[in-house]
Amino acid sequence: MIATLDSNRRWRRVFLIVGGIIAAYALLAPLTSLDAAVSANVPLLADRLWFRIATYIAMFIVMATGWNIIGGITGYAAFGNVAFFGIGAYTTGMLIAKAKWPFLAALPFAPVVAALFAALVGLPLLRLRGHYFAVASLGVGVAVGELVQNIDYGGQPLFGGASGLFLPIDSIANRGLYFFYLMVAAAAISIAVTWWVLRSRFGYGLIAIRENEEAAAVLGVNTTAYKVAAFALAAALTGLAGGIFSQWNVFINQDNAFPIEYNVQMILMALLGGTGTVFGPAVGAVLLQLLIQFLGGSLPMTVGIPFVSEAARPIVAQVILGLLLVGVVIFVPRGVIDFFGGRSRLSLSYLRRSLRETSL
Amino acid sequence: MSEAPSPHPRATPGTSPASAEVKIAAAAPQLELRGVTKRFGGVAAVDGVSFEVAKGEIVGIIGPNGAGKTTLLNCISGVHRLDGGDIRWEGASIAGMAPHRIAKLGIGRTFQIVRPFGSMTVRENAAIGALFGSAEARRGVKGAFELADEVLELVGLSAKGRHPVSALTIPDRKRLEVARAVATRPHLLLLDEVMAGLNNVEIDEALEMVRAVHATGVTVLLIEHVMRVIVGICRRAVVLDFGQVLAQGEPEVVLRDERVIQAYLGERYAKRLRAEREQAGTH
Amino acid sequence: MANFVQLVILGLLAGGVYVAVGVGFGLVWGVLNIVNLAHGGLVIVGGYITWQLFTALHLDPFLTLPVDAVALFVLGYALQRGVINRIIRAPLLFTFLLTFGLNLVIINILLLIFGSDFRSVTPTYSGQGLEFGSVVIPYVALTSLGAALLLAAALAFILNRTRIGLAINAIAADRDAAQLVGIDLRHAYAVTFGLGAACAGVAGGLIAMIQAITPTAGEPYTLQAFVVVILGGLGRVSATVVGGLAFGLVEAFGQSIPGSGSVFANAIAFGLMVLVLVTRPQGLMGRLR
Numbered sequence: 001m002i003a004t005l006d007s008n009r010r011w012r013r014v015f016l017i018v019g020g021i022i023a024a025y026a027l028l029a030p031l032t033s034l035d036a037a038v039s040a041n042v043p044l045l046a047d048r049l050w051f052r053i054a055t056y057i058a059m060f061i062v063m064a065t066g067w068n069i070i071g072g073i074t075g076y077a078a079f080g081n082v083a084f085f086g087i088g089a090y091t092t093g094m095l096i097a098k099a100k101w102p103f104l105a106a107l108p109f110a111p112v113v114a115a116l117f118a119a120l121v122g123l124p125l126l127r128l129r130g131h132y133f134a135v136a137s138l139g140v141g142v143a144v145g146e147l148v149q150n151i152d153y154g155g156q157p158l159f160g161g162a163s164g165l166f167l168p169i170d171s172i173a174n175r176g177l178y179f180f181y182l183m184v185a186a187a188a189i190s191i192a193v194t195w196w197v198l199r200s201r202f203g204y205g206l207i208a209i210r211e212n213e214e215a216a217a218v219l220g221v222n223t224t225a226y227k228v229a230a231f232a233l234a235a236a237l238t239g240l241a242g243g244i245f246s247q248w249n250v251f252i253n254q255d256n257a258f259p260i261e262y263n264v265q266m267i268l269m270a271l272l273g274g275t276g277t278v279f280g281p282a283v284g285a286v287l288l289q290l291l292i293q294f295l296g297g298s299l300p301m302t303v304g305i306p307f308v309s310e311a312a313r314p315i316v317a318q319v320i321l322g323l324l325l326v327g328v329v330i331f332v333p334r335g336v337i338d339f340f341g342g343r344s345r346l347s348l349s350y351l352r353r354s355l356r357e358t359s360l
Numbered sequence: 361m362s363e364a365p366s367p368h369p370r371a372t373p374g375t376s377p378a379s380a381e382v383k384i385a386a387a388a389p390q391l392e393l394r395g396v397t398k399r400f401g402g403v404a405a406v407d408g409v410s411f412e413v414a415k416g417e418i419v420g421i422i423g424p425n426g427a428g429k430t431t432l433l434n435c436i437s438g439v440h441r442l443d444g445g446d447i448r449w450e451g452a453s454i455a456g457m458a459p460h461r462i463a464k465l466g467i468g469r470t471f472q473i474v475r476p477f478g479s480m481t482v483r484e485n486a487a488i489g490a491l492f493g494s495a496e497a498r499r500g501v502k503g504a505f506e507l508a509d510e511v512l513e514l515v516g517l518s519a520k521g522r523h524p525v526s527a528l529t530i531p532d533r534k535r536l537e538v539a540r541a542v543a544t545r546p547h548l549l550l551l552d553e554v555m556a557g558l559n560n561v562e563i564d565e566a567l568e569m570v571r572a573v574h575a576t577g578v579t580v581l582l583i584e585h586v587m588r589v590i591v592g593i594c595r596r597a598v599v600l601d602f603g604q605v606l607a608q609g610e611p612e613v614v615l616r617d618e619r620v621i622q623a624y625l626g627e628r629y630a631k632r633l634r635a636e637r638e639q640a641g642t643h
Numbered sequence: 644m645a646n647f648v649q650l651v652i653l654g655l656l657a658g659g660v661y662v663a664v665g666v667g668f669g670l671v672w673g674v675l676n677i678v679n680l681a682h683g684g685l686v687i688v689g690g691y692i693t694w695q696l697f698t699a700l701h702l703d704p705f706l707t708l709p710v711d712a713v714a715l716f717v718l719g720y721a722l723q724r725g726v727i728n729r730i731i732r733a734p735l736l737f738t739f740l741l742t743f744g745l746n747l748v749i750i751n752i753l754l755l756i757f758g759s760d761f762r763s764v765t766p767t768y769s770g771q772g773l774e775f776g777s778v779v780i781p782y783v784a785l786t787s788l789g790a791a792l793l794l795a796a797a798l799a800f801i802l803n804r805t806r807i808g809l810a811i812n813a814i815a816a817d818r819d820a821a822q823l824v825g826i827d828l829r830h831a832y833a834v835t836f837g838l839g840a841a842c843a844g845v846a847g848g849l850i851a852m853i854q855a856i857t858p859t860a861g862e863p864y865t866l867q868a869f870v871v872v873i874l875g876g877l878g879r880v881s882a883t884v885v886g887g888l889a890f891g892l893v894e895a896f897g898q899s900i901p902g903s904g905s906v907f908a909n910a911i912a913f914g915l916m917v918l919v920l921v922t923r924p925q926g927l928m929g930r931l932r
Contacts, residue, residue, distance in 0.1 A: 077736040124921050130735050131678045132920055135869050139913030142866070146910050201491050201501060208488045211477035218437050219544055220463035220492035264743055271740065276479075315751045322747030329741045330729050358733035360829050 026054060027184065030177055051176040055248065057289045058183035059241050063262065064269035064281035065190040066237030069197060071267060072275030074230045075210030076126060079134045079263055080141020081238050084114040086258040088239025089246040090148055093165045096247065103170055107243045114239025115232040122231040126224070138263065145258030164253030167246060179248040186244060187282070190237045195278045197233075206230055207276075264325075265292075272328055274335030283337055295320060330355065390415040390450060390579055391436070391548060397444030398428075398435050405431040407603035408445065413548070418570075418580040420590040420611065423600035424624050429583045430472055432600065433550050436581075437469045438462040450547070466494040468546030470537040472553045472583075476525040483508050483521040485536055486543045493544020508543055514576075515539045515569050531562045535569065542573055549573065551582035555589055567592060587615065599623070649778050650895050656780070658891025659788030660849050664864045665871035665883045665890075666795050667842025670802075673877050674815040674835050676735070677727065680742040682868055684749035685840045687861030689715055689847025691757060694856065697764045704764050704852050705786060711844035719840025724833040731832065746865075753858035761855035769852070787849045792884070794845050798838065799880040811835050870916040876926025885928050890915075 030051055063085065071077045088110035095106035125136055151158045159165060172178050197203040205226050208216035217223050246252050265288065266281075273284025295317030331351045332338075389412035398406040406428040413419050421429050434440040436447055438459035446455050454462055468489075477485050486508035490497050497507065512518045515535045520528065528536065534554055541549060551570070555563050567589060574580050574593075584590050590597055591611045599606040599614055601623040607614050614620055622630035668682050679685075689711040696707040722745065730737045772781035802808040810831045813821040822828055846864070850856065867890065875886020890912075897911045919926065 071736070077739070079739070124917070128920055131672070131676075132873075132924075134735070134739060135678065135866070136913075136917050136920060139866065139916055143910040143913045199501065201499065201504075204484070204488055204491055204501070207480065208477055208492075211479060212475045214439065214459075215471065215475040215477070215540075216488070216492075217459040218439065218463055218469050219489050219540065220460050220494070220497075221488075222458075222460045224458075264740070267736070268740065271736070312755060315754050318751040319748050319755075322744040322751065325744030325747065326726065326741055329733075329737045329744065330726075333730075333733060333737060355729060358731070358737070359729040360731050360832065 030054070030180055034174065034177065051180045053289075053293055055176075055180045055183045056293075057286055058180070058187045059245060060266065060269060060285040060289050061187040061282045062183070062190045062241040063238050063266040064273070064285045065187070065194055066234045066241075067266045068194065068234075068270045068275060068277075068281045069206075069237070070227075070230045070234040072270050072277075072281070073194075073197065073203065073210065074206040074227060076227060076231070077134050077267070078231070078234070079138035079267070080144075081137075081234065081266060082258055082260065082262040083141040083144040084118060084235040084238040085242035085245070085262065086145055086148060086252075086254075087114045087117055087235075088242030089252045089257040090159055090165065090242075091239070092243035093167055093246040093252050094159065097160075097165055097167050103247045107240075107247075110243025110246075111236035111240040114242070115236040118232045118235030119228050122228045123224075126227040126231060141258070141263060142260065145254050145260075148258070149254040160253065162253070164251055165246075167250045167252075169250055170247060175248075179244065182244055183241070183248075186237075186240050189240075191278060191282060193233070193237065194281075198278060202226070202229070210276075268325060268328070270335075272332070272335055274337030277335070277337050280335050280337040284335065287336070291324070292317075292321065330358075333358065388415075388451070389413060389448075391581070392448040393432075393436075393445070394448070395445035396432065396435055396442060396447060398431055398440050399443045404443075404603050406435060409600070409603070409605055410445075411598050411605060411608055413579060413581055415547075415579055416577065417596065418574055418582070418594050420594035420597040421581065421583045421600060422585070422587075422590055422597055422614075423606070427600040427623075428603040429600055430552055431603075433469060433552055433581075433583060436462075437467060437550060460492070463492070463544055463546075464494055466496075466545075466547035467550065468493070468541035468544045468548070469550035470534075470541050470552055470554060472556065474533045474537045476528075476533060476536060476540075478525055481522050481524055482512065482517055482528070482536055485525060486511050486539045489540040489543030490545075494546055496545035497543065504543075507545075508539075511539045511543045514542065514572055516565070531558055531566070534558070534566070538569065538573070542578070546578060548579045548581065551580065551584075553583050553585065555584055555586045563589065587611075591615070650899055651892065652778065652780055653784075654892035654895030655888055656784035656788050656891070657895060658888035659784070659791035660846060660853065660887075661867060661871050661890045662884050662887030663791040663794055663842060663846035663849055664868045665875070665887045666798055666880055667839035667846070668865075668868035669872040669875075669877060669880075669883045670798065670842070671836055671839035672872060674811055675731070675832060677731075677738045677742065677836075678735075678869065679836075679839065680739060680865060681722075681746035681749060682742075682839075682843055683861030683863070683865035684746040684753075685715055685719065685843040685861075686847040686850065686864050687753065687856060687858060688718070688749065689844030690851035690856045690861070691753060691762075691847075692844065693848035693851045694762050694764050697766075697851075698762075704766055704848060705790060708790060708845050708848045711848045712841040715844030715847075716837040716841040718837075719843075720833045720837035722840070723836035724829060727836065728829055728832060750858045750861075757858065759857055759859075761857050762851075763855040764851040766852070783852050787852065790845070790849060791887075794842060795880050795884050798842060801838065802880065807831065807834055867912060870912050872926075873916050873919055874926055876928045879928070882926060882928040886926065889927060 063081070067078065067081050070081075091113040092103075092106045092110045095101040095109060096103060121140055125133060125140065128136055148159050149157075149162060197206070205216065205221045208219070208221055209223050209226060213223055242257065246257070249256065269284035269288045270281040271284065272288055273282065274280025296314060331354050333354055391413040393412070394410050396406055396409045397404060409428075409432060421432065423429055431440065435442055438454070438457050438461070442455050446453050448454070449462075449465060449467065454465065477488060480488075483505060487501075487504045490504035490507040490511070491499065491501070497504070509518070509521065512521055515538055517532060517535050517539060520532065525533070525536065538551070538554060554570070555566055558566060563586060570580065570582070570593060582589075582594070594611050596608060597611045597614045598608040599617075599620050606623060607617045607620055618630055618634060621633060664682075664686060668679060671677050671679050692711050692714055693704050693707040696702045696710060697704050726745070727738070727741065730741055766783070768782045772779045773785070774780075802811060810821065810826045811834065813824070813826060814828065814831055814835075818828070821831075847861065850860070850864070854860070871886040871890045872883055873886070874889055875884070876882035893911070893915060
């Protein structure tokens, strides 16, 4: 282990540089699509199709990083966080569509309302442990989506019902670019928040709760308050993503604001990248989202899967995703950040060791 | 057999060594248990336990397995809710308080089966105690680590500060458990069988550690099975059996009490012992 | 009054399916500490086996139930032995995700084989039932309830009277001690999961008779199985039976609420579950774990 320390440092520097280059490209290339840049004959480095995908990736970075706070750092694996996404989306959506607020005034309320809801629901929910908490939170996630879609008020669906909620299209120039940078800002905020949490007293308390809740309590950690705060923080970040999404998509309903598959995706992203770390969920989000888009055929470069027809393609994609999930859980439980951080090297012996640690 | 210290020193005549201690204890008990009762299902694990601990004492709690010792500690530290009775700490009742509030009031404890924070280093474990402990502990992260280093020095773990917890030996893990609790800057430290599983050399080292901790002004209440420890550092011992206080007083006296012997070793042995003593007495 | 009686009867009959869905789920959870998110997938595999046999060989669907049980047992055994055993000692999050991944694979393979069209199993007697005045007891539902109770009884028998059943009980009580007395954990674990899957398969066969199935039709049952087990209490087959019947009743009465009663089905199920977890975590009949 000690012998690999120097090579670890070297690898870490390599990855940092490569990561930095990729991040810089991702952030600056879209600017080349601006009319001003085009007329100045700057070569187009990214076309608009990429914005949409990149915005989705940024959105998932926010969600996965948010989940990481309650699931990875605190150890309470919530399975229904998409509820907060939807709550954020509908909060902003309702303020804009019904109360006619401007977008930037409505947006801050998305994380606030989501956090309040999480605090309310979290008080009873966080008393449960393990499986019970996971499934109860899943239940809440499903139930909230159903309620929002079906609640009526005075005979009319309160939140737009089955036909959804339409937001007035804003008059923003360069929409794609605008929302891309907005979502990236949200992603940056969530990563910064995670970084701060992990170095703060709050974060140490959360980790203590994760490692041994009873010991944490007798050492003076107010476990209830801390858990609820972590849950609310995760909800706030997830709600922020939802709020941005609502205006970006101009249309929200139960299917796109409370998609059940987002629950597992954000967990898988955090897991794939590395739970409990600062950049792990972000890395996982990028990798998984690219993979999902690739398998779904929505990336400009698609590769046909041999023996599979076009119609069967999305189904096979899901099978591959499922197998990937199984593989990651079995062989790479600490996430790929383990390799980037330099603690381990991807090798057969690493895989075999992971296997031995958890199998019968 | 000694009785529980009387709350009215003037009512107790005599100048025996025991009553001197009685006067100290009577000044103002730091910890007071009154009729503490805790039930699980129909069984009373702790049944009407009453005794006092004075500031700066080292008191031992002994008794056969299942006597309710750990349950009692759990009651004091707030892990269990009382079913009856009261616990008073520095004058105020703490019954029903959440564990973290009791910790903030200055009562620290260790667990019989150690509970380290597995993914953290030794230093970080100790720092958690410093970050969240009683009012005298540090709050800032930097200050907490400084305090952690001091405490690790006290228990003899400085050299292993940056090691992961998983790399520690059992005696070292117990040291860490104590260090973490001490880092909360407690006024009272509850130790639950710290010596279990240690060999003689390790016990001596652990004894030194407990003495060092006590010397900083911390009151110590410890559960032990190793009698050498009880006799070695405790001024007073409380014997529990079936959830009730069987006897209390100086360790040597209490250990010779027939009822205590009966509780530990059974009725037949106690009878034999009584017979031997009577024989020795008539000679 | 007759309406009330009808509701109670419908509730109990519906409860039969919930009992079948719940006992297998509860077994795997109680013994292996695995909340099997692929349970719904396994259930619907059983449904498709029944449908296939019914359509191709015109077998009475109730006769296909044993086939469901055996086929799913084999599948479950293989899954546990080959895949799930690899992460059994990992934190719960991993088993959750693993079974979720397995579920994805199972459902999509079904989609590839059978497509997404709805299929139904309609034996000749499907619309008929016993009539007592204005109260109707459908034959299919009644026999389903009977089959479900029979299944629970068989499971209880296996667990309490056979060698492997006692081994499973031992593991549930103390895994390490069970190993020390010579129980082959890998095999016993696989048998447990196989039994759970077999029950799921039977449940699927029953479900195919009462509703049209499609590969994703099993999904709601996973979560409902969870509620059933919590409601009844984790640990004993009889507790799950009570939980299943109770859940059937709750659903029957919940759906009869005028207005949007049926739409809030999921919300009611989970509200009930959270209520139970917070107020009486050991369920109606269980002992605190």
